[in-house]
Amino acid sequence: xxxxxxxxxxxxxxxxxxxxxxxxxxxxxxxxxxxxxxxxxxxxxxxxxxxxxxxxxxxxxxxxxxxxxxxxxxxxxxxxxxxxxxxxxxxxxxxxxxxxxxxxxxxxxxxxxxxxxxxxxxxxxxxxxxxxxxxxxxxxxxxxxxxxxxxxxxxxxxxxxxxxxxxxxxxxxxxxxxxxxxxxxxxxxxxxxxxxxxxxxxxxxxxxxxxxxxxxxxxxxxxxxxxxxxxxxxxxxxxxxxxxxxxxxxxxxxxxxxxxxxxxxxxxxxxxxxxxxxxxxxxxxxxxxxxxxxxxxxxxxxxxxxxxxxxxxxxxxxxxxxxxxxxxxxxxxxxxxxxxxxxxxxxxxxxxxxxxxxxxxxxxxxx
Numbered sequence: 001x002x003x004x005x006x007x008x009x010x011x012x013x014x015x016x017x018x019x020x021x022x023x024x025x026x027x028x029x030x031x032x033x034x035x036x037x038x039x040x041x042x043x044x045x046x047x048x049x050x051x052x053x054x055x056x057x058x059x060x061x062x063x064x065x066x067x068x069x070x071x072x073x074x075x076x077x078x079x080x081x082x083x084x085x086x087x088x089x090x091x092x093x094x095x096x097x098x099x100x101x102x103x104x105x106x107x108x109x110x111x112x113x114x115x116x117x118x119x120x121x122x123x124x125x126x127x128x129x130x131x132x133x134x135x136x137x138x139x140x141x142x143x144x145x146x147x148x149x150x151x152x153x154x155x156x157x158x159x160x161x162x163x164x165x166x167x168x169x170x171x172x173x174x175x176x177x178x179x180x181x182x183x184x185x186x187x188x189x190x191x192x193x194x195x196x197x198x199x200x201x202x203x204x205x206x207x208x209x210x211x212x213x214x215x216x217x218x219x220x221x222x223x224x225x226x227x228x229x230x231x232x233x234x235x236x237x238x239x240x241x242x243x244x245x246x247x248x249x250x251x252x253x254x255x256x257x258x259x260x261x262x263x264x265x266x267x268x269x270x271x272x273x274x275x276x277x278x279x280x281x282x283x284x285x286x287x288x289x290x291x292x293x294x295x296x297x298x299x300x301x302x303x304x305x306x307x308x309x310x311x312x313x314x315x316x317x318x319x320x321x322x323x324x325x326x327x328x329x330x331x332x333x334x335x336x337x338x339x340x341x342x343x344x345x346x347x348x349x350x351x352x353x354x355x356x357x358x359x360x361x362x363x364x365x366x367x
């Protein structure tokens with residue numbers, strides 16, 4: 001309905017538009033959004049501010065910017081230059097990449113915060129989960145989107161992964177491989193749900209890795225997938241907590257109450273999908289289906305789907321929020337994988353999507 005109002009037309013039931021129409025609509029909106037973001041790049045370093053007011057075009061935050069934010073713009077902005085022929089988007093993000101390449105990095109790791117005014121790192125906190133995650137993911141995908149010609153992105157990814165494996169990847173006493181967080185010279189033996197995407201990333205990046213280490217990184221991806229599955233399996237609801245520890249005799253279990261929630265995050269399911277595609281081991285289909293059933297059982301509500309506040313409670317309470325990434329990532333993985341894995345999930349995901357958006361199932365199927 002919002003799209004109809006903005007474009008001043010009415011979509012009648014059953015009326016279909018050619019795909020090129022919607023491509024042009026979303027291309028226009030992408031350009032409009034990018035133009036609104038450009039004022040954020042007006043800093044002494046060229047690193048964009050973390051937040052800009054889209055109505056006034058004024059900077060809304062003058063503190064440190066976050067690696068996962070300014071470090072992921074290159075994939076979208078480079079593609080936008082490709083679509084529009086306007087080089088400004090490409091130039092802005094390539095400047096960021098060159099600046100990062102020149103900077104000293106503690107132990108080869110990228111801290112999560114950078115000051116756009118001074119060009120200096122903030123607190124030395126490195127995470128493959130929240131605040132850092134998509135920086136590494138998009139370096140790899142930028143290389144893939146370039147048909148593997150963007151060797152600079154690939155080398156930056158390889159160097160980062162080498163440092164991550166050396167300083168953040170550890171094995172618990174119980175044999176679980178996890179990715180910790182580096183804070184001021186100390187490794188915190190805690191892994192976030194967000195970091196579970198790295199299992200799929202390692203598998204995706206195995207092909208093309210240096211020194212014939214493809215098998216090694218595929219195995220590392222499998223070990224991360226196993227650990228993240230354990231974080232699900234060790235809960236009452238069979239849904240994973242926001243973060244889980246590996247110390248004091250506890251492994252893959254959340255300790256703090258504020259880390260026991262599940263908010264419909266997709267990272268573990270995405271890693272299952274990647275691991276199935278690269279190995280065809282049927283256990284990944286089974287693990288994915290178990291997660292789908294748990295979501296359906298414990299997160300479905302009358303108006304869609306909700307996160308739960310405690311995955312260790314047999315009577316969980318809802319947080320009354322359906323996160324946007326549930327539709328964007330969880331159901332996308334379910335639907336796109338229908339031909340190759342998770343038999344039965346496509347039908348479930350169509351039902352979920354129709355309920356979550358209050359659309360009839362037929363309309364969803366038409367999409």
